[in-house]
Amino acid sequence: MLLGSNHGLNAVELTLQALAYCYAVGNVANAAARGIEIARLDYEIEGDLDVRRFLGLEGQRPGFTKIRARGIVSSSNVTTEELDELSRYVQATSPVLDCLVNPIPVETTLEVV
Secondary structure, eight states: OOSSOSSSOOHHHHHHHHHHHHHHHHHHHHHHHHTOOOSEEEEEEEEEEOOTTTTTSSOSOSSEEEEEEEEEEEOSSSOHHHHHHHHHHHHHHOHHHHHHHSOOOOOOOOOOO
């Protein structure tokens, strides 16, 4: 739990969930396009986060220092190699992964009313 009342996902948990969703959608859509029948698809995603800087204390960066994603997939009509190739393709075309691994400019404004 990162502040709040632990009744839902916090922003950093949503970031991990966004990656899992993006991977899942990418796998299902691209598997269908390739004629791959997915019997099971799960993702376990976790990240290392030092919250000290977020809380105003001395610490490293306020975001994740590492994210680990583990896909669990089964299919009865293709080989392990074909599933590995699908996974590589999904990672290479994932917009969420791209946002996480490549710096992007963010413009933030504040309107005081």
